[in-house]
Amino acid sequence: MAVQTVIEAVREAMREEMRRDDKVFVMGEDVGKRGGVFLSTQGFIEEFGESRVINTPLAEASIMGIALGAAFRGLRPIPEVQFSDFLWPSVNQLVGEAARVCYGTDGNLPVPMVVRIPYGGGIRGGLFHSQNVEALFFHTPGLKVVAPATPYDAKGLLKSAIRDNNPVIFLEHKKTYRMVRGEVPEAEYLLPIGIADVKRAGSTLTLVSYGLMLHYCLEAAEVVSAEGIDVEVVDLRSLRPLDKATILESVKKTGKLMVVHEDNLTGGVGAEVAAVAADEAFEYLDGPVTRLCGPDIPTMPFAQTLEDAYLPNTEKIAEALRKLAAY
Amino acid sequence: MAVQTVIEAVREAMREEMRRDDKVFVMGEDVGKRGGVFLSTQGFIEEFGESRVINTPLAEASIMGIALGAAFRGLRPIPEVQFSDFLWPSVNQLVGEAARVCYGTDGNLPVPMVVRIPYGGGIRGGLFHSQNVEALFFHTPGLKVVAPATPYDAKGLLKSAIRDNNPVIFLEHKKTYRMVRGEVPEAEYLLPIGIADVKRAGSTLTLVSYGLMLHYCLEAAEVVSAEGIDVEVVDLRSLRPLDKATILESVKKTGKLMVVHEDNLTGGVGAEVAAVAADEAFEYLDGPVTRLCGPDIPTMPFAQTLEDAYLPNTEKIAEALRKLAAY
Amino acid sequence: MTQARAPKRPRKNSAKGSAQADGLPQGLTSQDLVEYYSKMVMVRTMDERIWMLNRQGKVPISASAQGHEAAQLGSLLAARKDGDCFLFPYYRDLGIKMAAGLTPTEVMKSFMGKAGEPYSNARQFPLQGADLKHNIIQISNVVAAGLTQAVGYALGCRMMGEKTVVLVFFGDGASSQGETHEAMNFAGVHKVPVVFVCENNGYAISVPQSSQMAIADVASRAEGYGFPGVVVDGMDLVSVYEATREAIIHARAEGPVLLEMKVERFMPHTTDDDDRRYRPAEEVENLRQRDPVITMTAYMIEQGFLTQEQVEEIDAEAKRAINEATDAADAAALPDPSTLLDNLFVD
Amino acid sequence: MTQARAPKRPRKNSAKGSAQADGLPQGLTSQDLVEYYSKMVMVRTMDERIWMLNRQGKVPISASAQGHEAAQLGSLLAARKDGDCFLFPYYRDLGIKMAAGLTPTEVMKSFMGKAGEPYSNARQFPLQGADLKHNIIQISNVVAAGLTQAVGYALGCRMMGEKTVVLVFFGDGASSQGETHEAMNFAGVHKVPVVFVCENNGYAISVPQSSQMAIADVASRAEGYGFPGVVVDGMDLVSVYEATREAIIHARAEGPVLLEMKVERFMPHTTDDDDRRYRPAEEVENLRQRDPVITMTAYMIEQGFLTQEQVEEIDAEAKRAINEATDAADAAALPDPSTLLDNLFVD
Numbered sequence A, B: 001m002a003v004q005t006v007i008e009a010v011r012e013a014m015r016e017e018m019r020r021d022d023k024v025f026v027m028g029e030d031v032g033k034r035g036g037v038f039l040s041t042q043g044f045i046e047e048f049g050e051s052r053v054i055n056t057p058l059a060e061a062s063i064m065g066i067a068l069g070a071a072f073r074g075l076r077p078i079p080e081v082q083f084s085d086f087l088w089p090s091v092n093q094l095v096g097e098a099a100r101v102c103y104g105t106d107g108n109l110p111v112p113m114v115v116r117i118p119y120g121g122g123i124r125g126g127l128f129h130s131q132n133v134e135a136l137f138f139h140t141p142g143l144k145v146v147a148p149a150t151p152y153d154a155k156g157l158l159k160s161a162i163r164d165n166n167p168v169i170f171l172e173h174k175k176t177y178r179m180v181r182g183e184v185p186e187a188e189y190l191l192p193i194g195i196a197d198v199k200r201a202g203s204t205l206t207l208v209s210y211g212l213m214l215h216y217c218l219e220a221a222e223v224v225s226a227e228g229i230d231v232e233v234v235d236l237r238s239l240r241p242l243d244k245a246t247i248l249e250s251v252k253k254t255g256k257l258m259v260v261h262e263d264n265l266t267g268g269v270g271a272e273v274a275a276v277a278a279d280e281a282f283e284y285l286d287g288p289v290t291r292l293c294g295p296d297i298p299t300m301p302f303a304q305t306l307e308d309a310y311l312p313n314t315e316k317i318a319e320a321l322r323k324l325a326a327y
Numbered sequence C, D: 001m002t003q004a005r006a007p008k009r010p011r012k013n014s015a016k017g018s019a020q021a022d023g024l025p026q027g028l029t030s031q032d033l034v035e036y037y038s039k040m041v042m043v044r045t046m047d048e049r050i051w052m053l054n055r056q057g058k059v060p061i062s063a064s065a066q067g068h069e070a071a072q073l074g075s076l077l078a079a080r081k082d083g084d085c086f087l088f089p090y091y092r093d094l095g096i097k098m099a100a101g102l103t104p105t106e107v108m109k110s111f112m113g114k115a116g117e118p119y120s121n122a123r124q125f126p127l128q129g130a131d132l133k134h135n136i137i138q139i140s141n142v143v144a145a146g147l148t149q150a151v152g153y154a155l156g157c158r159m160m161g162e163k164t165v166v167l168v169f170f171g172d173g174a175s176s177q178g179e180t181h182e183a184m185n186f187a188g189v190h191k192v193p194v195v196f197v198c199e200n201n202g203y204a205i206s207v208p209q210s211s212q213m214a215i216a217d218v219a220s221r222a223e224g225y226g227f228p229g230v231v232v233d234g235m236d237l238v239s240v241y242e243a244t245r246e247a248i249i250h251a252r253a254e255g256p257v258l259l260e261m262k263v264e265r266f267m268p269h270t271t272d273d274d275d276r277r278y279r280p281a282e283e284v285e286n287l288r289q290r291d292p293v294i295t296m297t298a299y300m301i302e303q304g305f306l307t308q309e310q311v312e313e314i315d316a317e318a319k320r321a322i323n324e325a326t327d328a329a330d331a332a333a334l335p336d337p338s339t340l341l342d343n344l345f346v347d
């Protein structure tokens, strides 16, 4: 096992798959000599050449539309959105088109394509370099949506996504890129899309999260465990399909549920998790289903004080856990 | 009082506001001589001239961006998306830009703009003329989102939206345009954005809906009332801000909640309504919080049999009500 | 419409001396013309029938191809003669989709939303989805969304070492969409083997060209992408064939071409439209003088490729086939509602 | 970069005989040039200081304007002389935003994210949001999103009966975005009084112009929208002034102009970038030969508008002002976290 960062795991996953299958290729702004602005394709143009590492013009809708068209021909494009904040011009090709191709041809035209999107905040990115964009994709039938939190999950899920014959939105939290390190096996492995992971077992209550926040949740669980609150932490990893079975099993065991995410509260992923529990685990619930999420403003501002005020963190989560545990 | 259809109410609301304030203007594809494809601007170009009734090129992103720029100058544009399905190319200007202007200038630049969007199905529109698009806007801080079901609400809310100094997404269900008729006062009136309306009082359970489905909910409530099930029907009317107070008051009274919408289940508006109840009315709940929504496929297909199979209707709602009442 | 509709100046002279000894353009036989004339008559007959069936409540929606037939079929002919083309048509391309190889019954099932519809099994609007058997994809109704996809498809073919040229079709209205620009710009930079075919009928629903763009020819935009733009009379099948053929050859060797075919829309935008609100009735009447079916009939007889009798036979055969198709489609089953959730994903 | 960077052929000869008796271009006094030269020095000094402060961890991000100063300030000068212009700059336009009227301390507060930041009260990246006092709006970082907004603003002004001309600024990379096309097309159709100003520095982060477009001049696209395109040497303030002035006059009278200013980016894309990955060091060194500040210094002395001594004074004054601003901004308060939820809406 080697210790890697998330960005290294992402890069390795792509490199392995590109070596394995020459239908796999990357495209996006600055993916060439620059190696991507986060260096996720560093060294790729040297190894795979210009035809499989395509520096595109600055035009996101075309990046997605062209990737989609190449997927129609049977290639396996990995288009990159440089920052999540800049994907909005491209959503027609993703939500309007890619998601509907398989259903709209009654299964005759597969779309083997992975859209990589660095997202999220905590990096002084302000209103246009911090956005959480998962809710739209989470709500879109015909897409799969993956949001790993660790290098191990990132690598195994990205490799699965690349081999999937359906469009996958792959969300990489920018702050985890270099902050989060973890063991990654040398030997090849794949992780299944759609299966959540219980990152910490516990009995007092269930804490569901994903992405950067997962790490704060784990820290908060440690903090309150000293106080006798035994938190089970479920890492969704895949948002769509949502692993209802794992969530429900945990909630039925603990009787209490809290969801944490960085994205805005209203209409976020947490609402669905809560709704599923309130329906399908109703008889097991021992307390209100709670959410600790980003407040309902566009996203975190640039100023340090305001960014801090926006973001859930270990302390805020621990406090909310105590409150729910005491219910 | 005159009886009007929804489309007439929409047209009258705009006409009155355009007469009242010459900063108000409409723009979009075919809004000119054609009077809009649904005739919502019929007669406008004759009355208000080409400078206030602007036939745009076929380019939705620019329709929204240009409207937004005009709003910066203090005008009150009403850009139209011809069908909801075609709004995806424009979401950057709405979700990425318009929604962030006020917050991102710390309140210095207001955006008085109403985006009118005919949406929804049941009209044999297939995958690209039937879409429900509310979830994205519902999740976007900085926008207000209105989705009326009746001519009375449509007129009063549209007039308020036009006078609002913030960006409002105004969703008009296409099938209600000519199907739904209702009384509309001759005298001017405004209805407040953000206030739900209890369209039918009841005690057994709370049924929350909006748009076309509201009418099926009311019918279903009548059907089951003969069986002793007394349903309270809450019409959200505004999705954002969500009127939590009215929802919670009703749920606390009845102890049971069901949400119905045409949009896909996962991550839809219903999830938030359910989550709010599961948190803030937890102690009052007498049964699982249930949802009856469109299934998780892109949207309703073209073939009549498939469209029918997709859509919630009076019968399906009545059946679900019976089940929940029996819990 | 303030602008003259007849093409003013083909940028490249598409008819330049490629004629064969028998007077037919390069690569064409009189057989081909008879075949495509018959297809044209079949398409027109279908189109008219569909409109009628809409008025009878049997067909929910149709965008008529009347006036576009020569453009659609001339392009298709060039693509088929070439033998290695893939097509991304748009919603008005009944001519292309039908003549590419569908039976009249399949087409009629599409319009009636019946099981077995070839593009989407009736999940989508008629003839929308994919007909891979005939090298055709059209995913959506979103105007101009197919252009970048077509560029990607062509790029993909090149990555696979293939010689395929992709033809993507769109209207004058579609030229305004941002994605049209993006598709052309990328194709220009990467010299992608794609022909952008604009069927310019001067209207986007009710919006005339003068409100859509401040220029006379969409083709003039090609210069801004570093590749050639060509204008051709889209009411004449042979001219269209020649221009398309040259464009395909150019695309394969050197990269994109923007081919603008000046056509006329004889009918309202769709069966849902009422064009009297925005278009004087005389305008359409005048246009009908240039009906591509009539023009081609005259040409076929004049050239001696068909006799008057044969023309009448072709006509009768088309009517017979469409009648039969109407009956067959009418009797066909609707999709089984239990399939509603199927095929959201492939394995 | 495969393409030559010097402008090859101004479409309109922007210097055509509009000179005044004293040799200065129309409407300019030597006073103006001294003022804008001082501004240029101030902007450069600020820009360099910000980069240094980034390396010290005090400024999270900056997109340097070095190399673009003559273009930005020449345009601003024309706009201000005109007296009725509104500006939509982009993120690299420190020159415009600062010289439009901000104090060095306000600018420094922006970069440090301090309370009282003039564009957004430090909610956004430095100098992003709106500075309505100086007729400037720049909402976002989304490349090209400002173009349609600028067109809408100009349309709005016209609807209000005003004579305002809007100038919207963007890079060569931004020219590829679909919205750029849509903005220009609408402006062309409706003859909106807007000047599209492209600061073409030949790179979009690491992507050279040759991978961005298959043409030499962005300005050549204007023809496809029915309005004039002009290329000007963006390294020379006086040429830029003249070209912008003419563009403004044209825009007010006849509709849009696309003005392309050929400039150079001396620094990496932003403080986050490392341009050695994609750009040979000599390339930048060579470009520095054409530094607009040095060029203008020489011009000012040569023309007798400034003495060497005055030049040095201007330099010293800039350093002093920036030092002071740094201290003041450093000492300024951060925004109060209790304001986080404020001003999502206005009443």
Ligand SMILES: Cc1ncc(C[n+]2csc(CCOP(=O)(O)OP(=O)(O)O)c2C)c(N)n1
Binding pocket: B029, B058, B060, B082, B083, B086, C092, C141, C142, C143, C144, C170, C171, C172, C173, C174, C175, C199, C201, C203, C204, C205, C265, C269
């Ligand atoms: C993105 C988008 N916007 C709007 C529409 C509605 N619409 C359908 S066809 C059409 C006009 C298209 O005109 P043109 O491109 O000239 O093609 P034509 O119908 O004339 O062949 C419009 C506005 C759409 N389908 N997609």
Ligand SMILES: Cc1ncc(C[n+]2csc(CCOP(=O)(O)OP(=O)(O)O)c2C)c(N)n1
Binding pocket: A029, A058, A060, A082, A083, A086, D092, D141, D142, D143, D144, D170, D171, D172, D173, D174, D175, D199, D201, D203, D204, D205, D265, D269
């Ligand atoms: C829509 C969008 N995509 C990507 C980015 C990331 N990005 C920021 S600046 C830039 C390059 C812009 O190049 P250009 O327009 O030439 O302006 P320059 O920075 O050279 O002045 C990119 C890709 C963005 N901000 N917005």
Ligand SMILES: [Mg+2]
Binding pocket: C171, C172, C173, C199, C200, C201, C202, C203, C204, C205
């Ligand atoms: Mg047209």
Ligand SMILES: [Mg+2]
Binding pocket: D171, D172, D173, D199, D200, D201, D202, D203, D204, D205
């Ligand atoms: Mg640049």
